[in-house]
Amino acid sequence: MFSLAIRNFSARKLRALSTAAAVFFGVAMIAGTLMLTASVNNSFDDIFAEVNEGIDVTVRPKVAVEGEFGTSFARALPETLVEDVWAVEGVDLAVGAIGDDTITIVDEDGNRIGPPQGGPPHIAISRLPEDAPFQSFTIVDGAHPAADGEVAIDSITAESEGYEVGDTIRVTGAAGERDYTVAGIGEFGSGTPLGGASLVEFTLAEAQRLTGKRGRVDEIDATAAEGTTAAELATAISAALPADEVEVRTGEQTAEEDAGDIQEGFGFLSTALLVFAGIAVFVGAFLIFNTFSITVAQRMREFAMLRTLGASSRQVMAAVLIEAALVGLLASLLGIAGGFGFVELIKGLFKAMGFELPTSGLALEASTVAIAIAVGVLTTMVAALNPALRATRVAPLEALVESAGSTEREHERSRRRTIIASILVAAGVVLLPLGLFATDDIEMALQLLGLGLVLLFIGLAMVGDRFVGPIASVLGWPIERLRGVTGRLARENAQRQPGRTATTAAALMIGVALVVFVGVFASSIRASLSDTLDRQFVGDIAIVNTDGFSPIPTRIADEVSALDGVGVVSPTTLIPAEIAPSANEATVGGIEPRTLGRVASLDWTDGSDEIVANLAPDEAIFDENFAEQEGVGVGDELEITGPSGDVITVTIAGITTRSRFIVDQVALTRDTVLERLGARDDTTTFVNFAEGADPKATREQVDALLAERFPNAEARSQEEFKQDRENEINQLIALIYVLLGLSVLVSIFGVVNTLSLTIFERTRELGMLRAIGTSRRQVRRMIRYESVVVALLGAVVGAVIGLILAVAAVRALEDEGLELSISPSLPLVVLIAAILIGVVAAIGPARRASRLDVIQALQYE
Amino acid sequence: MEVGGRSAVRCEDLRRVFGAGEAAVAAVDGVSLGFPSGELTSIVGPSGSGKSTLMHVLAGLDRPTSGRAWVAGTEITGLDDGRLTELRRDKLGFVFQFFNLIPVLSAEENITLPLRIAGRDVDAEWLAALLETVGIADRSTHRPAELSGGQQQRVAVARALISKPAVVFADEPTGNLDSAASTQVLELLRRSVDLLGRSVILVTHDPRVASYADRMVMLVDGKVSSDTRVEGEDQVLRLMQTV
C-alpha cells in the first residue's frame, strides 16, 4: 500500500503541490514565528549579557508598581548612594550611571527623528569611567564625549539619519533642548539593533542635567575585589543600603531580568502570530479535507478494484492516509522554507512602523523543524481521515457495477452527520456568549471564544450542503439574469456537489468572518473614541507627546500659560499605581481641580462637577466600572501605592461614568500625584483659548513654542487628536488584516483546487459544450461565474457571522463605553471582495478549461 | 466520386497525420468526398480506419494536416477557433456515443442549450415539434438521470436539430443503446433527413446501423475503399465483410 500511495502521490505531482499549498501557509507562519521568537530571544539574551558583562552587582531603584509600558516611573537613586556602595567591604569599583528613555533626538526642522508617530525610544546613557571593566558602549569612530557639549551616538542611528563625527545633533530632555557635537559613533553590545532604539551617550553630569536627574542616578554598577563573589557582594551591598529604596542584584541576574522583560513583551507578539498561524492551519485543514474527499470520490472505482484484488479495507485506508502524510510532509518542508519569508514579512511590517526586530542569529532550530513537520503532517492526516474512512466503505462490487452503493446507508450516515453538526453548532453558539459575557478572565474568554468559533465553523461546514442550494440560487440569480445560460450553468455547477461547495466556501467564510469581525469591532472602537472625545474634550487643544502616549514635561503647562491668547491651561498626569486592600493595579491620573471643568466634561454616577472643582489632596474620583470591580463607593477609604513605593490614603469623593478619557480608573489632584506619588511628568495638557483671542494665531504661537522648546510635544485639536488615535487603530488593524489575509489566501487556493478538480471531472461535458458551439470565452465565463458564486457564498455567510460576532462582542464591552458602528459600505466591500476573489481564483482553472482539447475531452472517460 | 456543388459538406484530398517521422500515422489519407443535403451517409470501416478522425476534421473539431474542407459553402480549413466555434454553433449538430447531456439541466433545457449558448431565441413551435418527434414531450422537465439511455440519446438528437443545422454528425450514436432504442434513434435521424432535408453523417461499425443510410462510404487505413448507394442490409453486410 505504501508503494501505491507513493505512486499516486508522484503521479499527481501538481495536484499534490496545490493540495500542499493549503497547509503550506499555516506551517510557514508557525515556523516563521518560532524562528523569529527564538532569534529575537537569543539576540536579547546576547545583548544584555554583553551589556552587563564585567558587572558583578547592580543597584537600581525599587519599583513598587511596574505599569504597562517599559517607561520607568520610579524615582532615580540619590547619587550619594554611590559613595555608600564604595564604602562596602569587597567593592573594587562603583559607578553611577544614567539610562533614561525620555529624551528625544530632533532633526533640523525640530521633528523627532525616525517615524513621525511613536517608534522606538531614544535613550540617554552616561559615559562610564575609562577604567571600568564593563563598557557596554564601544566607540567605533571618533571618541567618547569628553565635555558636556559632546555626545556619542549609536552607529545604526548614525547611519540611518546620516550623522557623522563632527556633526551637530539636537537633543531635548526634561531640562529643555541643547545642541551637541557628535564626538563619536559607537555600538551598544556588539552592534545588534536594540529594537530600533537610538542611543545617545553623554557625560554623566550632562546626562543627569538633561534628564532632570541632577544629583541622581538610574543605576549603580559595582565590581567585586579579588576574593569576593558577585553573590557575596550583592548581599553585602544590599545590607548597606536602604532596603525600601533599592533593588540589588548580581550582573547576571540583571541581564536575565532585562532580557526577560523584553522577551515577555515580545512573547505577546509571538502568541498573537501563532494564533493567526493557527487560523491559517485550520482553514488549510478544510481544504485538505475537501481535496481528499473529491479525489477519493473520483477514485472509488480504483479502490473497489483494489478490493476485488484482495486488498483489505485497512490497506485502502492506509493508502489514502500515507498519501496524506506525504502531502503534509511536502507542505511542511516547503513551509519551513516559507518560514524565512514570513520572518521577512513580519520584520518588514514592523520596520514600516519603525521597529527593528533584532534577529541577528536567525537560525532554524531542530525543535522548529520538528514542530512544523508535526503540525503539517498531523493536520493533513487528520483532515484526510474522514475521506480515508469513506474509501474503505467501497464495496468490491462497485468496481464492476456503475453504482452499487446502498443509498439507505448513505441516508443513515447523512442523518448522523446532521446530528453531529447540529451538536457542534449548538456547542459553538453556547460557548461564544460564555466567552463574551460570563468571564472576566481575558485568557479564559479568548479560549472559550476560540473553541466556540472552531466548533461553529466545523459544524456549519458540515451542514453547509443543506444551505448551498437555496443560498446559491439567491446569489446566482443576478448572474443568471445578466449572463444567461453561462450564468445558469455556473450556478447549477456550484450546486451540483453541495458538500464540496459548502466546504470550499466554509474555508473562505472563516477568513471573511474574522476580517469583518475585526473591521466592525475596530470601527466601533473608532466611533466610541470619537464620541468619547466629543463629549469629554471641550477645550481647544490638547498637548501630548508626539508618540501619542509618552510623558511630556510639566513645564509646558507654565510656558503655554504665559502665551498671549491662551485662557485656561489644565495639565493632567498619569502613573501606574497599586490599590489597597485589593492589591490591583490601576492607572491613577492627576487633574487640576480649578481648571479641569473648563476643558473637559464629566458624566457622574455619584457626584457633580462641584466635586472636581473642590477636590481635596486626599480625595479621589473613581470610574464607575473600576469602582464596581473594587467594590467601593463614595466615602470609602483606600490606600494607593505609587511606582516608587510611596503610599497615600484617599477617600472617594465621586464616581464618574463613561468619562475614561479623563478619569481612566482613578483621578486625584495633580499636585498629589506629582508630589506624593513621585510622578515627574504630565501626560496631556489641555488648553482653552482666551475669550476673544484669534484661535488661529494662538494655535500658531503654541505650535511655535512647542517646536522651539519642546519638540517631543505637539498640540492637537479635537479633530487632530481623533485622527491620531484613529491612525493608531488603523495601523494595528492593517497588521491584523495582513495576517488574516494569509488565511484568506489559503482559502482562495481552496477555490482554485476545487474548481480544478471539478473541471477535471466534467471534462467530457466541457468537450460537448465546446463541440455544440460554446466559445472559449463562454467556457471561461462559466467557470468564472461558478467561482464567483462559491466565493459569494463563503463571503456573504462569513460576513453575516462576523457581523453577529462583532455585535455580540460590542454588546459585551458596552460597559467600557463601546458602541456599535458598522460602516455602510461594508456590504458593498464584501460583495466586491468576493467577486474579486472568485474571479482571481478562476483565472487558472478557467484558462485550462477553455484550452481543453475538444476531441480528447469527448473521448475522455 | 461525387463532389457535388450543392454539398452541405465537402472535402478535397484531406489528410490528417498523427505523430511525426517513423511513428507518423496517417489516420485520414487523401480523402475527397461531398455530402449533399437531404442525404444520410454512413461512414463505416474497421476500428482504427480513421472514421472518427475524418468526422472531427469535417466538423471543425480537428485541423487537417493538408487538404481543404467546406461546410455549407464556407471553407473551414484555416478558420480560427472563434470562427469555427460560430460555425459549429450555427451550421452543425452533434450526436455522440456517450449521450453527453448536462446532468443539471432538464431535457428541454438540454435541447435548447445550443440556442441559449448562441444567444438566440427559442422557436417555441419548432421546439414543440421536436419534443413531439423525439417522443419525450411528456418528459421534457425530467433531468437526464431520470431518463433511459434511449430517451437520453433522443434528447441528444433533438439538441443536434434545434438550431436547424445544415449537417448533423453522429459518431456511433447507438454504441451504448440496446437494439430497440437504437432503432428509435436511427428512425429519428432518418426522419430528420427525409422530412427536414438535413444532411446527416453517421459514423458506425455496425452494418445494421449503416443500412439505414442512403449511401455508405467505407474507409480502410484512412482511404476511401468504397462509396456506394445503400440497397439493403444484406448488401451492406456483404460489403463490410470484404474488409
Ligand SMILES: Nc1ncnc2c1ncn2[C@@H]1O[C@H](COP(=O)(O)OP(=O)(O)O)[C@@H](O)[C@H]1O
Ligand atoms: N490523437 C491521436 N494521436 C495519435 N493517433 C491517433 C489519434 N487519434 C487517432 N489516432 C490514430 O488514428 C487512427 C484512426 O483513428 P480513429 O479515427 O479513431 O479510427 P476509428 O474511429 O475508425 O476507429 C488510429 O490508428 C488511431 O490510433
Ligand SMILES: [Mg+2]
Ligand atoms: Mg471511432
